[in-house]
Amino acid sequence: MLTIQGDSEERVCDGVSRRGFLRIGSLGLGGLAMPQLLNAEAQAGNGKTQNSVIMIFLAGGPPHQDMWDLKMDAPSEIRGEFSPIKTNVPGIEICELFPQLAKISDKLSYIRSIVGAHGGHDAYQCFSGRSPRNAPPGGWPSIGSVMNGLQGNAKTGIPAFVGLSPKTAHKPWGDPGQAGCMGPACAPFQPNGGGSEDMVLNGISLERLHDRKGLLQSFDQFRRQADASGMMSGMDSFTQEAFGVLTSSQLAKALNLDDEDPKVRDRYGKGTEKPTADGPWKRLDQFLMARRLVEAGVRCVTLAFSRWDWHGNNFGRARTDFPMLDQGVSALVEDLHQRGLDKDVSVIVWGEFGRTPKINPQAGRDHWPRVSTALLACGGMNHGQIIGATDRLGGEAVDRPVDFQEVFATLYHNAGIDVKATTVNDLSGRPRFLVDQEFNPMPELV
Numbered sequence: 001m002l003t004i005q006g007d008s009e010e011r012v013c014d015g016v017s018r019r020g021f022l023r024i025g026s027l028g029l030g031g032l033a034m035p036q037l038l039n040a041e042a043q044a045g046n047g048k049t050q051n052s053v054i055m056i057f058l059a060g061g062p063p064h065q066d067m068w069d070l071k072m073d074a075p076s077e078i079r080g081e082f083s084p085i086k087t088n089v090p091g092i093e094i095c096e097l098f099p100q101l102a103k104i105s106d107k108l109s110y111i112r113s114i115v116g117a118h119g120g121h122d123a124y125q126c127f128s129g130r131s132p133r134n135a136p137p138g139g140w141p142s143i144g145s146v147m148n149g150l151q152g153n154a155k156t157g158i159p160a161f162v163g164l165s166p167k168t169a170h171k172p173w174g175d176p177g178q179a180g181c182m183g184p185a186c187a188p189f190q191p192n193g194g195g196s197e198d199m200v201l202n203g204i205s206l207e208r209l210h211d212r213k214g215l216l217q218s219f220d221q222f223r224r225q226a227d228a229s230g231m232m233s234g235m236d237s238f239t240q241e242a243f244g245v246l247t248s249s250q251l252a253k254a255l256n257l258d259d260e261d262p263k264v265r266d267r268y269g270k271g272t273e274k275p276t277a278d279g280p281w282k283r284l285d286q287f288l289m290a291r292r293l294v295e296a297g298v299r300c301v302t303l304a305f306s307r308w309d310w311h312g313n314n315f316g317r318a319r320t321d322f323p324m325l326d327q328g329v330s331a332l333v334e335d336l337h338q339r340g341l342d343k344d345v346s347v348i349v350w351g352e353f354g355r356t357p358k359i360n361p362q363a364g365r366d367h368w369p370r371v372s373t374a375l376l377a378c379g380g381m382n383h384g385q386i387i388g389a390t391d392r393l394g395g396e397a398v399d400r401p402v403d404f405q406e407v408f409a410t411l412y413h414n415a416g417i418d419v420k421a422t423t424v425n426d427l428s429g430r431p432r433f434l435v436d437q438e439f440n441p442m443p444e445l446v
Contacts, residue, residue, distance in 0.1 A: 050154035051344050051379075051415045052294040053143060055302045056287075056329065057126055058351035060309030063365050064373035065357065065394035066318055068094045069112045074393050078357045081315045089384045097322035100330035101375075106384040107333055107342075109376045109445060113388025113397035116404055117353040117369035121309070126352055127178060127302065129408030129435060136426035138181030143408065144300035145179040145186035146424065146434060147415055155297030157250040162293050163188035164286050164303040181426040188302065191255055254296035257285055264288070268331040271324055282306045282321070287328040291335050294345050299415070308351055312362035325349075333377045346379030346414045348407070357393040371397045374407060379414040381445040405435040406442050413441040 063080075065071055070084045070093070084093035087105035094102055094110070101108065118124070118131045125131060127142035141149070144161035153160045179187040257265060271284035282305065290301040305328065306321050329349055336342045354372035355365030371390055377383065389399035409419045412434055419439075423431035 050294075050297060050299060052298065052346070053147070053300045053379075053411055053415060054290045054294060054332070054345060054347045055127065055143065055300070056347070056349040057123055057302065057304040058306065058308045058325075058349065059123065059304050060121065060307045060351060061353045061355060061367060061372070062308040062351045063310065063314055063318070063355040064112070064371070065355070065390075066095060066314065066365075067098070067322070068110045068373055068375065069390055069394055070095060071357075071390075071392060071394045074357070077359050078393050080359065082318070092384075092386055095322065097318065098326040100326045104330055104333060107337065107377055109381065109383050109385050109387060111374040111376065111387045111402050111407070112371075112390055113399065113401050114350070114354075114372040114374055114404065114407070115370070115397050115401040117372060119353060119367065119369035122352065123304075124178060125404055126350055128180065129404045136181055136428070136430065136432055138183070138427035139178060141180035141182040141186065141424065142178045142188075142302070143411060144188055144302055145182040146412075146417070147299045148188075149182045149186040149424065150417060150422065151299060151415075153297070154299055155250075158254075158297035159189040159251065160299040161186070161188045162298050162301050163190045164289060164301065165281060181432070182424060188300075189251075191251075250296065254292045254298075255289060257288060257292070260288065260292070264335065267335075269324070269327050271328070282324060284324060284328040284331075287332045288335075291332055291339075291341075295339065295341065310355070310364050311360065311366055312364040314355075314359065314364045316363075329375070329377075336378050342378040343380040346381070346411055347377040348374060348411065349376075350374035354394075357395040368395070370395060371401075374402075376407075376410075376445065379411075381410075381414070385444065387442070387444050402442070403439060405439040409435045409439050410441040410445050413446055 065078075066080050066082055070082065071079055072084065073079075082095045082097060085096045085099065085102055086093055087102040089105045092105055092110070094105070116131075118133065120132065122132070124140070127144070128140040129143070130140040132139075144163070148160040151160065179185075253259065265285070265288065268288040269284040272282040286303045286305065290303055293301050305325060308321075310317050329347075333342075333347060336345050336347070351372065353367060353369040356368045358365075360366055371394070387400060388397060388402055390396060391398045412419050412422075417434070419434050419441075420437065423433055426432050
């Protein structure tokens with residue numbers, strides 16, 4: 001990330017903040033971001049085709065039986081407060097607070113039987129498909145890091161992997177940009193939230209930028225001398241390219257929502273401007289930004305929406321968050337279809353586990369890793385269906401249990417990656433398949 005000037009930080013004598021000054025000097029000093037990312041892209045080779053993934057993480061574990069798997073025949077202490085509504089697909093009903101999704105359910109697939117959740121409050125399994133237990137040296141990489149490392153950038157000047165939400169928005173659930181054994185070169189480019197501001201020169205001339213480029217060369221020389229592993233060796237060409245990327249404005253334009261049609265922006269909505277007190281944003285413009293990024297050439301975009309760890313006031317919070325999620329996801333899916341991107345971009349919405357069938361004394365639902373739900377859209381998949389089923393109480397999968405790795409096999413298939421043939425090396429040099437070989441792309445979808 002390149003920041004020429006900060007807003008409210010300690011400044012050096014020329015008026016540039018110390019934080020911004022260091023970022024000028026290093027293009028991500030300590031973050032191992034843009035130059036290393038470009039190096040990884042060069043090693044992978046620029047892809048000539050682009051198939052993208054947008055992953056929407058519902059941190060905390062959304063209540064599956066109040067969303068897309070209502071249990072109207074269950075006792076009142078399990079059933080909940082919401083009623084089902086019909087969708088535009090005969091036989092499919094979902095919660096009444098999702099009327100926009102109900103209108104486009106022919107473009108959606110609802111999985112009601114996700115199993116195998118680790119049970120921890122983190123993004124690890126949703127973004128890698130793997131349990132954090134018994135991970136290889138370095139850890140399992142997220143899907144965006146895999147796509148970055150294996151396929152590189154689809155378009156020059158556009159990173160392969162972008163994480164929209166700030167890292168603080170995922171605590172204590174972990175970082176969905178986990179690069180794992182793919183290494184820091186494959187970590188996501190993070191534009192600091194919504195911020196094309198972090199990529200704008202803010203009035204600094206290119207001449208002044210080039211002066212700082214000389215300082216960067218001094219930093220690099222020092223780092224090469226200090227890095228006994230030789231990690232900095234040969235990085236100069238990628239640093240040069242990083243300057244070109246950050247001064248080309250291609251990514252900044254994709255992040256600039258002011259260029260969007262006001263009617264489209266209104267369709268997505270805005271949500272709230274600030275992160276929740278203990279979880280991710282409720283910003284609906286993230287969904288629009290994700291569409292703009294994949295349209296610009298990004299292969300994988302991750303974002304997190306709200307916080308779903310509702311041990312209390314489950315139904316009150318649902319009345320606020322369900323309609324916003326309904327608006328954001330439905331707008332994204334419709335927009336992708338209208339722009340002819342529905343075959344090329346896979347969308348998935350899910351959280352790390354489900355919630356207990358029984359409502360607790362605080363009117364909430366507690367952690368329930370035995371079964372959870374997911375929503376998939378676009379990607380050229382077969383939609384307009386329900387996959388799997390839970391029992392009368394919504395506590396166990398009784399038909400077509402779906403493992404996280406099956407979902408990942410499907411997403412990789414859509415992205416043009418063969419999970420039966422493709423491996424990545426862990427930090428010990430051992431090749432690892434992206435999913436265990438018993439898992440295949442879901443036949444219902446592909």
